[in-house]
Structures are given as C-alpha cells and as structure tokens.
Amino acid sequence: MYTCTMNNLILAISAVVLLTSCSKVDGANPSQNRALNSISGELENKKSSFLQNKLDSWVKEEWTPTVEKNETIKKKNEDESRNFVLQEYVDKMGVYNKEHNSTTAESHTQKISSMPIIGDVK
Secondary structure (H helix, E strand, O other), X not given: OHHHHHHXXXXXXXXXXXXXXXXXXXXXXXXXXXXXXXXXXXXXXXXXXXXXXXXXXXXXXXXXXXXXXXXXXXXXXXXXXXXXXXXXXXXXXXXXXXXXXXXHHHHOHHHHHXXXXXXXXX
C-alpha cells in the first residue's frame, strides 16, 4: 500500500513539475515568443520581399484591371453584403485566363496532359 501511494505521489509531483515548466516558456503566441521573434523578426520592421513586390504589382497592374472588365464580376463586387464564396475566385481566374492565355500552347495544357503520371497514359 505504501508503494502505491508513493507512486501516486511521484506521478502527481511529476505532472505538476511538467505543467509548471511548460508554463514558463515565452508563450505560445508568436508575438510573445522571443526565440521565434528573433528568427522571424517584427513585421513592421521588415521591407517587402522581391516576390511580394512582384505579386503586388501583378495584382494591381494585370489581375484587377482584367477581372474588373467583366460585367458579371462588377455586379457581384457592388453587393457589399454578399457572403464569401470560393467560386468568385474561380470565375475571376477564368476571366483572366481567357484574356491572357489565348491558345492551349500558352497554358501548357497539352504538355501537362502528355506527362505519364499527371496526364493520360497512352
């Protein structure tokens, strides 16, 4: 009986030590975690990267003007109370691809379809 009580006591002490040691970590929230912040840095202090700048300029100069030409999309964008649906992005992508990829060769459809694993096996 003594060993059973002692085992329970050791188990309880171990659980308490484990839980209190985990609570002394800098925090689960990355903004409070000093080690993570030293790697990732502050968002306000970072300049945009090359890829982010390219993406932003592409969205501003190509995507938005092309997509906003479509009357159906314009009507959807006017309704501020509509719910978000992923289909809107699919529709916008269809409009963009229709205007910018005029042939199958430009969209690489035939090349992808001819690949043995991805496309049709012949």
